Amino acid sequence: MSIRQAMLAILEQGPMYGYQLRAEFEQRTGETWPLNIGQVYTTLTRLERDGLVEVVGHGGADDQADQGERHVSYRATEAGRSEVSEWFATPVPRSQPPRDELAIKLAIAVTIPGVDVATIIQRQRSATMASLQDYTRLKRTGRAATPEEPADLAWSLVLDALVFDAEAEVRWLDHCEARLRRAALDRPPVRRDAPAAAPSEEIVR
Amino acid sequence: MNAVLHLASVSRVHGEGATEVHALRSVTFRAHPGELVAVMGPSGSGKSTLLTLAGGLDAPTSGSVWIEGTDLATLDNAGRARMRRTSVGYVFQDFNLIPALTAAENVALPRELDGEKGRIARRLALTALEEVGIVDLADRFPDEMSGGQQQRVAIARAIVGERRLILADEPTGALDTDTGEEILRLLRARCDAGAAGVMVTHEARHAAWADRVVFLRDGVVVDETGADEPEILLAGDRA
Ligand SMILES: Nc1ncnc2c1ncn2[C@@H]1O[C@H](COP(=O)(O)OP(=O)(O)OP(=O)(O)O)[C@@H](O)[C@H]1O
Ligand SMILES: [Mg+2]
Numbered sequence: 491m492s493i494r495q496a497m498l499a500i501l502e503q504g505p506m507y508g509y510q511l512r513a514e515f516e517q518r519t520g521e522t523w524p525l526n527i528g529q530v531y532t533t534l535t536r537l538e539r540d541g542l543v544e545v546v547g548h549g550g551a552d553d554q555a556d557q558g559e560r561h562v563s564y565r566a567t568e569a570g571r572s573e574v575s576e577w578f579a580t581p582v583p584r585s586q587p588p589r590d591e592l593a594i595k596l597a598i599a600v601t602i603p604g605v606d607v608a609t610i611i612q613r614q615r616s617a618t619m620a621s622l623q624d625y626t627r628l629k630r631t632g633r634a635a636t637p638e639e640p641a642d643l644a645w646s647l648v649l650d651a652l653v654f655d656a657e658a659e660v661r662w663l664d665h666c667e668a669r670l671r672r673a674a675l676d677r678p679p680v681r682r683d684a685p686a687a688a689p690s691e692e693i694v695r
Numbered sequence: 696m697n698a699v700l701h702l703a704s705v706s707r708v709h710g711e712g713a714t715e716v717h718a719l720r721s722v723t724f725r726a727h728p729g730e731l732v733a734v735m736g737p738s739g740s741g742k743s744t745l746l747t748l749a750g751g752l753d754a755p756t757s758g759s760v761w762i763e764g765t766d767l768a769t770l771d772n773a774g775r776a777r778m779r780r781t782s783v784g785y786v787f788q789d790f791n792l793i794p795a796l797t798a799a800e801n802v803a804l805p806r807e808l809d810g811e812k813g814r815i816a817r818r819l820a821l822t823a824l825e826e827v828g829i830v831d832l833a834d835r836f837p838d839e840m841s842g843g844q845q846q847r848v849a850i851a852r853a854i855v856g857e858r859r860l861i862l863a864d865e866p867t868g869a870l871d872t873d874t875g876e877e878i879l880r881l882l883r884a885r886c887d888a889g890a891a892g893v894m895v896t897h898e899a900r901h902a903a904w905a906d907r908v909v910f911l912r913d914g915v916v917v918d919e920t921g922a923d924e925p926e927i928l929l930a931g932d933r934a
Contacts, residue, residue, distance in 0.1 A: 612910065612918050619735075619899060619908050620920040626903035630883070653900055660899035668737065 493525065494533055495577040498542060498570050505546045505565040508534060518644035520628075522652065534564055542570035592659065596666060607670060615663045622656040625649050697764060698725040699860045699891035700749055705758035707744050707914075718744040720914040721758065726860070726891040731883060733902035734895045736911035742895040743788055743864055745911065749893060750785045750862045751775045763859060780805045784853030786863035788895075790845050792837040798824060798848045799833040802855050823851035826881055828874075842869035850878055854885060861885060861892045867901050879904045 500506070500514045508530045515525055537543040543564045566574070592614060599605045628634060634646035702724040709716040719741045726732050734742050747753040748760055751767045760767045762782060767775060779785070792801050802820035807813060824830040827847040837845050846869045853861055861882065867875035875898075883904055886892045894905065902908045907921040 616908075616910070616918045616920050619902065622899055622903040623905070623908070623921065626900070630880070630904075653903070656903075657898075657900045664737070 492582075493523075493529075494537065495574060497530070497533055498537060498566055499574045499577070501543060501564060501566045502571060502574055505563040507561060507563045511564075514641075517641040519648050520645050522648055537570065538564070540569075542567055542573055600670070608667065611663050611667050611670075615660055618656050618659050618663070622653060622660070625652045625656065629653070698727050698761070699763055700724070700726040700893065701761040702745070702749060702755075703759045703761065705745075705748055705755045705760060707741075707748060707753070708756045717914050719748070719755075722911075722914070722916055724749075724909065724916070726893050728859070728889050728891055729886055730907065731886040731892040731894065731905045733905035733908045734893060734911060735897070735899075735902055735908060740911040741914040742911055744914075746785075746862050746864050746893065746895055749860075750783050751779055752785070777809075780809045781856075782859045784855070784858035784861040786846075786849050786853045786861075786866045788864040788868070790837075790849040792845055792848055792852075794837050797834045797836055798829070798840070798851075801837070801848055802852045805852065806856055819855050820851070823855040824848070826854065827851045828877060843871065843874055846870060847874070847878070850881070854881070858885075859890055861890055863892070863894045865895055865897065867896065867898065875901060 496515060497511055500511055503514075506514070508527055511534075512525050512527060512530050534543060538545065544567050546563045546565045596607065596610065599607050599610055629646065629649050633642045634649050637643040637646050702722055704721045704723055705719055706717070706721050707719045709718055722741075722745065724745065734745060736742055744753070748755055749762075751760065751762070751770075754768070762778060765778070767778070770778060793804070796804065799817055799820045802823050803813075803816040806816035806819055811819070821830055821833060824833055824847075827850050829844055829847050829851075832840060832844060832848075835844075837848070840848070846866070850863070850866055853863065863882065866882070867878055870878060879901055882892050882894060886906075892905075894901075896902050905921075907919055909919045910917050
């Protein structure tokens with residue numbers, strides 16, 4: 491999982507305790523993929539078990555943490571470093587696309603008689619467009635607009651990824667809308683009383 | 696805040712009888728000072744029609760178009776032309792540059808027609824060309840420029856001087872990603888400085904620069920984002 495390797499890669503820069511690690515992660519990615527601190531320490535514990543990080547003593551300055559365990563700093567081991575190199579050297583696989591709720595929703599919707607797919611598409615497009623407006627606002631104001639540090643640049647690239655993603659979704663929705671309209675023109679409207687299997691065959695063709 | 700542009704139940708029908716086309720059906724639309732509105736929709740949905748009506752280049756079949764509190768139907772041709780030159784900047788989908796004039800002359804033309812001295816009009820034109828990043832092409836003719844460069848001349852012509860309303864039909868159509876973004880930055884800045892802007896675009900990433908995105912389909916506004924901002928709700932109560 492990428493969070494594990496991302497944490498490991500950040501630890502390569504020097505020893506850190508959990509809160510620092512989380513702050514460094516969010517410096518680069520905003521709050522796009524929020525990490526809860528419990529998750530950070532669970533991951534660190536597993537990394538330590540696997541010999542990828544080691545404890546380097548107790549820094550006392552962490553006032554955010556109460557428990558002794560949370561004052562512990564970690565650093566990447568030799569094995570940890572090679573895992574990071576391996577991660578950077580290997581493309582992220584596309585063989586198993588992440589589950590796409592919208593694609594699944596539309597795939598189901600077009601096969602069920604009586605579902606107003608056009609409205610689903612329009613609502614989704616407005617909602618996605620509104621997110622795209624938010625990302626764009628973040629991009630043209632704030633630290634992503636005039637990146638001064640590498641972490642700001644990283645954050646602005648993450649925003650770009652969100653922009654491209656949302657844009658692709660809007661394009662795909664436009665495409666679905668156009669195809670459904672064409673399909674509706676090409677054949678008589680689906681009968682409401684048709685057996686459930688029949689319309690799905692026609693549309694999925 | 697009063698709307699700079701107000702379309703009140705505007706319809707536009709082309710042709711008659713069997714060939715009748717309802718390009719817009721009872722559309723109500725406003726753009727306020729400081730606001731950039733994007734219009735999106737499939738080809739043929741009425742986007743350009745909306746813009747030409749807003750710019751007084753065409754008249755509605757029914758309903759009325761108001762610019763800064765003036766009903767365009769109450770103006771004669773000369774009055775409408777004057778309104779277009781002074782208050783409205785228009786970027787056409789096909790640029791609409793005059794081939795016999797250089798870039799600077801194209802941009803200066805509306806100011807000159809409005810009685811500005813040639814020298815001042817040229818200086819304003821050069822400033823506008825500078826803003827769109829092609830001041831070095833000021834003395835070229837349209838057919839000596841690339842599509843993207845011509846588009847930037849068209850945009851310079853629309854922003855020259857103090858336009859209160861900027862209407863742009865696919866202003867980024869012929870531009871690469873970076874140049875397109877520069878143009879949006881420019882439109883955005885004009886609106887942030889108090890102009891009202893309406894921009895037709897196919898590109899979601901460009902529409903995202905707007906405060907509000909209006910979706911047209913078959914001549915009807917089917918949805919819009921950002922419409923529930925309190926300021927707009929308040930302003931929406933007035934003409
Ligand atoms: N002068 C005209 N005579 C007849 N029909 C017209 C005329 N102008 C536009 N139309 C029709 O009105 C409808 C809306 O056209 P409009 O140009 O506003 O579409 P649009 O949304 O700008 O499309 P595009 O994305 O292709 O530019 C279309 O069906 C078009 O064919
Ligand atoms: Mg058009």
